[in-house]
Amino acid sequence: MILLLAVACGVAVADVYFPQAISPLVAADLAISPGSAALVATAAQLGYAAGIFLLVPLGDRVPHRPLLVTLLVLTCGGLLIAGAAPSLAVLVAASAATGATTVVPQIVIPMAVGLTAPDRRGAVTGxxxxxxxxxxLLARTFSGTVGAWLGWRAPxxxxxxxxxxxxxxxxxxxxxxTPPSRQRYPxxxxxxxxxxxxxPELRRSCFYQATVFAGFSAAWTSVALFVTGPAYGMGAPVVGLIALVGAGSMFCTPVAGRRVDRSGPEPVSLVCLLGAVLSAVVLLGGLARGALGLVALAAGLLLLDIAMQAGQVANQARIFVLRPEARSRLNTAYMxxxxxxxxxxxxxxxxxxxSLGWAGVCTLVAVAAVLALLRHLLRAGGQVAVTADRPEPAAPTPAAR
Incomplete structure (x- = not known):
């Protein structure tokens, strides 16, 4: 069942991400600028955020099976409309609608956590x-390859x-x-x-993921423009191949989950935030162009993927223990x-x-990651200070002995 649910998570979320690799093909076919075509990917993510807020709380109110099936059927309809879209406006609207219903993973994960023993929840989440x-990651490979062969509508x-x-x-x-809540939808x-x-722990986890995911999205949205632009002059399939290398990060989240089960989320968060900062430095190597530049892009994106996804394991482990009866609502706020x-x-x-080229994108990734890292270090420093200020327990008196 966990394997089936993992596949469901992958298939559902792929519909939000595969437009990133085919935006140059959309631009060429619809005779629009690459920046305008990138609105399709942005609309999918905005729709996903809206769907998380509006639909995921239903995971605490509606039985999971009919809810998941209904969302997938609606997603299928949105994809069909997008594939037949005659203009950018229709494509953007269909992309946003599809993103809104493609929130299956954010319902599946709290459901699975609720069905799992506490000492296994990190591993299952991972x-x-x-x-x-x-x-x-494989969505980009799929769409880049199929789109190059059959056109952007085929994916x-x-x-x-x-x-x-x-x-x-x-x-x-x-x-x-059985849903844990009978609250009305509002x-x-x-x-x-x-x-x-x-x-406060929910707010902290939200800040970590929002900043790191901002850098992640900036890098992946821009890398298609960079690789297919004058610097490299390559096609959409190359973007898909870079994403295929990044798929190696999928083997790291179960490891991060087991580490969270053993040591808690804080050490994992620290390592992931440091990794996100380092990824920005590695991504700068893409300016070298040629084979060396492509290797740097693949390595930097792989590191950023690992940092973002393993960090999410730690963040969700942190929030799911706060209110067990409200896991879907906690996940709604977080996602x-x-x-x-x-x-x-x-x-x-x-x-x-x-404005600034690929160096500007790398700077944006670094700034986002550093903000999250500073927040983490300030919290750690505050905890040390509180511990240091705490008075030592008094020695027992002879009578007490």
Whole structure:
């Protein structure tokens, strides 16, 4: 069942990410600028953020099986509309709608955590996220390759067929679950906001993921423009191959999950934030061009992928223990912030690339990661200070002895 749910996470989330690799093909076919074509990927992420806020809280209110199947059927319809879109406006609207319904992983992960023993939750979360990562990264390879052979519409149509098959499988295999909440829908939405206000650890995890994901989205949205532009002059399949190298990160999240189960989320968060900063330095090597530049791009994106996804394992482990009865609502607040950060990162990444080139994108990745790292170090320093100020326990008196 965990393997099936991991596949479901990967297939569902792929529909948000595969437009990133085919934006140059969209631009050429619709006779628009590459920057305008990049709006398709940005719209998908904004739609995903909206879907997380509006739909994921239903995971605490509606039985999981009908909810997941309904969302996948709606996703299939959105993909079909996008694949037949006659203009950029229709494509952007369909992309946003598809993103909104492609929130299956954010319902599956809290569901699986609730069905798992506490000492295995990190490992299960890591396994599910490895499926999600595989979907994110292999989606770019799939769309870049299929798009180069059959045009940019083909990935949408193929994805629609795969999603429909997945809906049928989940309808037969997902276990029956009892929702933990009977709150009305408006109360569910309001609860996510209240949790964000009342839980400092939730806010901290949101900040970590929003900043790192902003850098991640900026890099991946811009790398297609960089590789297919004058610096390299290569096609969309090369972007897909770079993404294929990055798929190696899917093997790291189960390891991060087991480490979280043993040591807690804080050491894992620190390593991941340091890795995100280092990835910006490695990505600068892409300015070398040629084979060396491509190796630097692949290595830097792989490191950034690992840092972002393993960091998510730590962040979700941190928030899921706060309110066990409200895991979907906690995940709603967390993932909404994360994808708002990702959407801003995509928007800023294209503008940084236009104004400052690839060096500007790398600077944006570094600044986002450093902000999260400083927040983590300041918290660690504050904890040390509180511990140091805490008075030593008094020695027991002879009578007490």
């Amino acid at each position: 396994t599910l996220l490895s499926g999600l990562i595989g979907g994110i 949408y149509l193929v994805a629609a067929g795969v999603v429909l098959v997945l809906a049928l499988v989940l309808a037969a295999k997902v276990p029956v679950t 109360a569910l939405l309001a609860e996510s906001l209240r949790l964000l206000r009342s839980e 909404t912030c994360a994808f708002l950060g990702g959407s801003v990162g995509s928007w800023l990444g294209v503008r940084a690339y236009r």
